[in-house]
Amino acid sequence: MKEPIYRILVIEEDAALIKKIQQLLTLHHYDIYTSTTPEEGIYICRQYRPDLVVCGVRLRGGSGYHFLMELRNDPSLQHIPLIFISGKEGKEDMRMGMNLGADDFLSKPFKSKELLLSVKSRLNRFTIFNVQQREKKHTTIVSMPVIPPEVHHKLSKTEFRVMQMIAEGMSTKEIAQTLNISIKTVENHRHNISKKLNLTGHNSLIKYAIKHLTQQYKILS
CATH class of the missing domain: 3.40.50.2300 (Response regulator)
Structure with missing residues (x-):
């Protein structure tokens, strides 16, 4: 067989x-x-x-x-x-x-x-x-960006960029190298972002960034 x-x-x-x-x-x-x-x-x-x-x-x-x-x-x-x-x-x-x-x-x-x-x-x-x-x-798929209003309202441009990089899977070190800033500065940005968005717990910022700052997909029948 x-x-x-x-x-x-x-x-x-x-x-x-x-x-x-x-x-x-x-x-x-x-x-x-x-x-x-x-x-x-x-x-x-x-x-x-x-x-x-x-x-x-x-x-x-x-x-x-x-x-x-x-x-x-x-x-x-x-x-x-x-x-x-x-x-x-x-x-x-x-x-x-x-x-x-x-x-x-x-x-x-x-x-x-x-x-x-x-x-x-x-x-x-x-x-x-x-x-x-x-x-x-078969299905047809279209991308639907879903970004909560509080992300734009509460975060600075740099903080928003840091969140985008987190959503893309970049580490703190990689973000620091890309933005040409220190690792400590990136850590401060991550802390401030979490505080502004009321995020607590291990990996909560990563999960939030992945869920909200990447493309969502909608099935069209």
């Missing part, structure tokens, strides 16, 4: 890494789709119904966190298992990904065997459900 061909979406900003993963998974008889942006990734998921997603934390024009939230908020896609890949070794990325509903997390550089074992494990868990979900009608 022939083994089923599983569909896997690889979404990552690094084209070289996409090619490497695509070659590896194709060699093991998986059907691969690729993307570099959250918007295109969501479209592919709705149109082709992959059985699994391998997703980078950093994506072009957004972040893997945003993509994962869109995936988990869509009843027709929320069952799809997702493996996060990140270039950082810190626990913050892993904790954030798991809190949002990721199924596994690999830090770069990872071995081919690690990825293959993770893929096989996730597919085995979701095989029955995925087979039932494969045949779905």
Whole structure:
């Protein structure tokens, strides 16, 4: 009996890494789709119904966190298992990904065997459900920016820019380098933003930024 061909979406900003993963998974008889942006990734998921997603934390024009939230908020896609890949070794990325509903997390550089074992494990868990979900009608997707009024009213231009960078998955160090300011200044901006928006708790600012300062998607029948 022939083994089923599983569909896997690889979404990552690094084209070289996409090619490497695509070659590896194709060699093991998986059907691969690729993307570099959250918007295109969501479209592919709705149109082709992959059985699994391998997703980078950093994506072009957004972040893997945003993509994962869109995936988990869509009843027709929320069952799809997702493996996060990140270039950082810190626990913050892993904790954030798991809190949002990721199924596994690999830090770069990872071995081919690690990825293959993770893929096989996730597919085995979701095989029955995925087979039932494969045949779905096409949908049209339009982006709908949703930005709360308080973000514009309460924050300065610099604070708003810092929030945008947080929503894109940038770390405090990366924000400091991009804006040519100190890490301490970025930390002060983050503290002031949280205070102005009445945000408390670990990762509350990150979750708020991802939810409100990135593109939301609306299905048109």
